[in-house]
Amino acid sequence: MSKPSLPKKHRGLQIATSRSMLCLAFGMFALVQGAxxxxxxxxxxxxxxxxxxxxxxxxxxxxxxxxxxxxxxxxxxxxxxxxxxxxxxxxxxxxxxxxxxxxxxxxxxxxxxxxxxxxxxxxxxxxxxxxxxxxxxxxxxxxxxxxxxxxxxxxxxxxxxxxxxxxxxxxxxxxxxYKPDPSKSTEWNRGAYLVEGLGHCSMCHTAINALGGSSKSEAFQGGLIPMQEWYAPSLTSNREAGLGDWSIKDISDLLQAGVSARGAVYGPMAEVVYNSLQYLSDSDIRAMAVYLKALPSTGDTTAPNEVQTQDRLRLAPLGKKIYVAQCAMCHGVNGEGKGWDFPPLAANQSIQMSSSVNPIRMVLNGGYPPGTIRNPRPYGMPPFAQQLSDEEVAAVVTYIRTAWNNHGTAITAQDVNALRSAPLN
Incomplete structure (x- = not known):
């Protein structure tokens, strides 16, 4: 028995209704997909x-x-x-x-x-x-x-x-x-937002006082990281890691790759690059570099005292002998380095800082820059803690801090001994 058919006008209504329902369904689907x-x-x-x-x-x-x-x-x-x-x-x-x-x-x-x-x-x-x-x-x-x-x-x-x-x-x-500074560029403000906000860079690069706080007037002027025995260098002093005479490319390379023509990162900063900075966009890394380069310089008038000068003269022959035997193959006879793999020691601000903690730790414990997208197979520094005495480490660190027109100061065997038991992280 055949089904009764609808009149034409009703069939038209049914088709129109079906089309409306179909359009509604597609609209709902599009909204869901959009959401x-x-x-x-x-x-x-x-x-x-x-x-x-x-x-x-x-x-x-x-x-x-x-x-x-x-x-x-x-x-x-x-x-x-x-x-x-x-x-x-x-x-x-x-x-x-x-x-x-x-x-x-x-x-x-x-x-x-x-x-x-x-x-x-x-x-x-x-x-x-x-x-x-x-x-x-x-x-x-x-x-x-x-x-x-x-x-x-x-x-x-x-x-x-x-x-x-x-x-x-x-x-x-x-x-x-964060409130953007209208007198600065969009790029500078983006860099400031990342450095001062999510990047919380000042937490390490500003000295911590006895109350666990940091003075705003000393922001980014460097300090020892409590309990970790690593020194976060000043980002405002050209004697340390001040970036005023760095190129934007060198700063960006260091932040994103962990290595650059000016040096490499180790210790806690290597962890920051590995977990965080290597994944940021080129434009955000550049913005951070622009902001950091623009930090006002605090200058540095510290000069070696007479005792440090005598220590340097006393340790220089032994330090040079150790350097030639153990370090020159990678870092060059004159500390010139070999590209990203073996950073230069001559004119390297991280070697010349007021604090000698980081170069001492590198000689004692060695280490690697972080493995990053841009530098997936980093070359490492071997440890010499078991091979060199405190006096020998003091001699070679003093040598690299003062040779080739470097302006660092001499260190002592006591400085080295104090860091032999420092945590490795």
Whole structure:
């Protein structure tokens, strides 16, 4: 039995309705796809910004799962443990909102209102815009969740009293997003935003005082990194790592590849390049280089004293003998180096700094620049701690700090001995 057919006018209505439903379905599909594309773009942006902030370095314990926290950070006040920032619903950020995450980044307070210890660089992260904070949060909410309880902080009395942080914040914390300087270029402002904000470069390159704070007037003037026994050089003094006479290319190479025609990075800075800077875009790296190069010079009038001059004269023959036998093959008879693989020692500011910590540690412990996208197979420096005595290390370090018109000062066997037991990380 055949189905009764609709009148023509009704058949036309049915076709029109079907077309409308089809268009509506396609429209809904397009909206969903557009929303998914937008979400994916936000998450990708957040991943990039999380790398710029080097979040993984502190919030991942080496050998364990990313962002699960638990990394021990020794400080002069005790040991701090980084929290779990994976999206686990009970031990991580799973129950957090974007508002709570932004408040934490911006004000240095947890979702419960507790004050954060300044090992979390909220004094820099407060400069991060709301849009960028939201993107980072979106990314962290989409990494694999890890159920791992957070460890209690192990600080000495009275530093375990968080209320004391109110005084610290009064002295050293100014809340507020980065405000572009209209007198500077867009590129300079982008570099300032990255260096002062997510990059939190001043945390290492500014001296830390007895209260665990940094003076704004001494920003980027260098200092010893507490408990790690590495010296973060001044970025304003041309006697140290001041970048005023560096080319933008050399600065960019050092930040992104870990090596350049002017030297290489080791120690904590190698970790920063490995985890963070190598992944930044060429334009962002260049912007950072432009900003760093423009930092005002602080100058340096330090001159060797009579004792240091006598030490240099006494150690020079032994230092030169060791250098020729152990170092010249790679670094050149006159300290000229061999491209990126073996950085120059002549006119190398990192060799001549007021602090001799880094060259002593390199001779004792050796090391590698980071393996990066642009320099995947770095050449390393062998350790000489077992081969050379304190006096011999002092002699060769003094030699490279003072030969070839280098303007460093002499060091002593006592300086070397003090660093033999320094942590290797």
């Amino acid at each position: 998914r594309s937008q979400d994916a773009a936000t998450i990708a942006k957040g991943e990039y910004l999380a790398r710029a902030g080097d979040c993984i370095a502190c919030h991942s314990d080496p050998g364990n799962k990313p962002f699960a926290g638990g990394r021990a950070m020794a400080t002069p006040f005790g040991t701090l443990y980084s929290p779990n920032i994976s999206p686990d619903s009970t031990t991580g950020l799973g129950a957090w909102t974007a508002d709570e995450f932004y408040t934490m980044m911006h004000s240095g307070r947890t979702r419960s209102g507790a004050l954060l210890y300044p090992a979390m660089p909220f004094a820099s992260y407060t400069k991060v815009t709301r849009a960028d904070a939201d993107a980072i949060f979106a990314y962290l909410k989409n990494v694999p969740p890890v159920h791992q309880q957070n460890r209690e902080q192990d600080l000495k009395f009275p530093y375990n009293n968080r209320n004391l942080l109110l005084g610290w914040r009064t002295l050293y914390f100014k809340e507020g997003e």
